Amino acid sequence: MEETRNMTVREDREKKEKKEKKEKLTALLLCLFLGESGAHKFYQERWGMAVLYLLTFGLFGVGVFIDFWGLLYEAGGQKIGDIISNTLIYIALAVLGTLWVLPIVYLLYTAFRVQPSTGIIYQLFPSDLKLGFDNFVTLFKETQFFRWLMNTFLVAICSCALTTMFILMVSYAFSRMRFKLRKPLMNVLLVLGMFPGFMSMIAVYFILKAMGLTNSLFALILVYSGGAGLSYYICKGFFDTLPRSLEEAAILDGASQWTIFWRVTIPLAKPIIVYTVLTSFISPWCDFIFVNTIINDANKYTVALGLYRLINAENSSFSENFTVFCAGATIVGAIISALFLSMQKYYVEGVSSGAVK
Numbered sequence: 001m002e003e004t005r006n007m008t009v010r011e012d013r014e015k016k017e018k019k020e021k022k023e024k025l026t027a028l029l030l031c032l033f034l035g036e037s038g039a040h041k042f043y044q045e046r047w048g049m050a051v052l053y054l055l056t057f058g059l060f061g062v063g064v065f066i067d068f069w070g071l072l073y074e075a076g077g078q079k080i081g082d083i084i085s086n087t088l089i090y091i092a093l094a095v096l097g098t099l100w101v102l103p104i105v106y107l108l109y110t111a112f113r114v115q116p117s118t119g120i121i122y123q124l125f126p127s128d129l130k131l132g133f134d135n136f137v138t139l140f141k142e143t144q145f146f147r148w149l150m151n152t153f154l155v156a157i158c159s160c161a162l163t164t165m166f167i168l169m170v171s172y173a174f175s176r177m178r179f180k181l182r183k184p185l186m187n188v189l190l191v192l193g194m195f196p197g198f199m200s201m202i203a204v205y206f207i208l209k210a211m212g213l214t215n216s217l218f219a220l221i222l223v224y225s226g227g228a229g230l231s232y233y234i235c236k237g238f239f240d241t242l243p244r245s246l247e248e249a250a251i252l253d254g255a256s257q258w259t260i261f262w263r264v265t266i267p268l269a270k271p272i273i274v275y276t277v278l279t280s281f282i283s284p285w286c287d288f289i290f291v292n293t294i295i296n297d298a299n300k301y302t303v304a305l306g307l308y309r310l311i312n313a314e315n316s317s318f319s320e321n322f323t324v325f326c327a328g329a330t331i332v333g334a335i336i337s338a339l340f341l342s343m344q345k346y347y348v349e350g351v352s353s354g355a356v357k
Contacts, residue, residue, distance in 0.1 A: 107326050107329060107330060107333075108330060110322065110323055110326040111135055111136075111323065111326040111327040111329070111330040112131045112132065112133070112135070112327075113129070113130070113131060113135075113323055114130045114131060114132045114134045114135065114323075115128050115129060115130035135323045135324050135326070135327040136327045136331075138324050138327075139324050139327045139328050139331075143306070143310060143324070144298065144299070144301070144306065145303070145306065145307075145328055145331075147299060147301075148301045148302055148303045148305075148306035148307075149303055149331075151217060151300060151301065151302050152284070152285060152302040152303045152304075154217060155217055155220045155221055155224070155284050155302060156281050156284045156285045157281075158221045158225075159220070159221050159224035159225045159280065159281075159283075159284045160277055160280040160281040160284075162221070162225035162228065163224065163225045163228035163231075163276070163280035164228075164273065164276045164277050164280050166225065166228040166229050167228050167229065167231055167232055167235050167276050167280075168235060168266070168269070168273070168276065169261075170229040170232045171232040171233075171235035171236040171238075171239055172239055172261055172265060174186055174232060174236050175236045175239035175240050176239065176244075176247065176257075176265075177257075189229065189230050189232065190230075190233060192230055193227075193230035193231055193233075197227065197290075198289045198290070201289065201290065201293055204223060204290075205293055205294065208222075208223075208294065214294055215294065215295055215296050215297050215300065216294075216300070217295075217300055219294050220284065220290065220291065220294060220295070220302075223290055223294070224283060224284045224287070224290075228280070231279075234272070234275070235272050235275075235276060238269060238271070238272040239265065239269070239272075242265065242268055242269075246264055246268075247260050247264060247265070250263075250264050274343050277343075278339070278340060278343060281336075281339065282336060284302075285303075285332075285336055286304065286336075287302075287304060288304040288305060288308065291304060291305045292305055292308070303328065303332050306328075307325055307328045307329065307332075310324065310325055310328070311325045
């Protein structure tokens with residue numbers, strides 16, 4: 001009982017001391033502002049209004065700092081570091097989030113801006129600002145954007161299907177089958193997959209030219225899906241987590257490896273299949289380098305190359321079609337964003353499952 005009473009007395013004393021310190025800080029803050037207010041005429045006559053405003057905001061900042069420090073003191077000495085670190089983290093995240101959102105906001109704003117011009121303006125909100133859907137109408141009526149969009153869909157869907165099939169088969173073979181040179185072959189493919197694809201761009205172009213496949217969408221499908229097997233590693237990690245007992249039971253029932261792959265493994269691999277489909281679809285959808293190298297016919301442009309030619313055409317300038325270009329970029333980004341958001345659940349599940357060996 002005596003110890004409990006002593007603890008209660010100690011807590012009351014600490015609360016009283018904190019309250020007194022807070023009152024002293026408040027009194028100090030009031031004295032600073034009252035002193036500044038009394039010296040208003042002195043500063044104005046000798047140093048001007050600029051210094052007066054500087055002193056005002058400076059003292060206000062001091063007051064905010066003192067009040068913030070008082071809150072930290074009330075929170076307790078052990079929690080001060082956590083509060084400061086969390087505050088800095090939130091500030092950094094807010095800054096990064098703003099930097100990430102601003103380009104998207106500017107893209108949407110420019111896509112819907114009809115006046116004062118279709119080019120770049122140097123005022124955020126001009127006096128004759130007008131918003132509307134005219135840029136989207138111009139995009140579909142005066143350009144071949146719909147054809148470019150269909151070409152991109154064709155290439156992306158075909159490449160996605162072939163790439164997904166190749167990756168799943170290669171990953172399953174490395175995960176479930178044991179053969180000579182298996183590990184050396186896995187290491188070689190892993191190292192080759194680290195090199196960016198555009199390093200082989202010139203060689204690929206001359207190979208396609210020798211085969212008479214340049215300037216065709218079929219060539220793009222071959223290029224995008226040809227090296228798909230090099231991206232086997234995450235999918236293989238997912239297959240490694242599947243229990244072998246299911247396959248052993250299927251083997252006892254007389255199933256072949258092909259039957260096990262299609263009827264046992266694939267139905268269980270929905271998350272990694274979604275992940276593979278998304279990554280395989282995004283690459284041809286956003287690619288510009290290979291398309292610019294292989295395709296010269298305007299009727300076979302994809303959206304990346306078509307929008308680039310739109311603002312770099314000989315009979316127009318970058319400034320003339322900039323809002324139309326932003327309208328096209330908005331449509332392209334909205335399609336891929338909708339696809340990603342609709343499959344985000346399985347995408348995250350596939351990445352997290354495939355990353356565990």
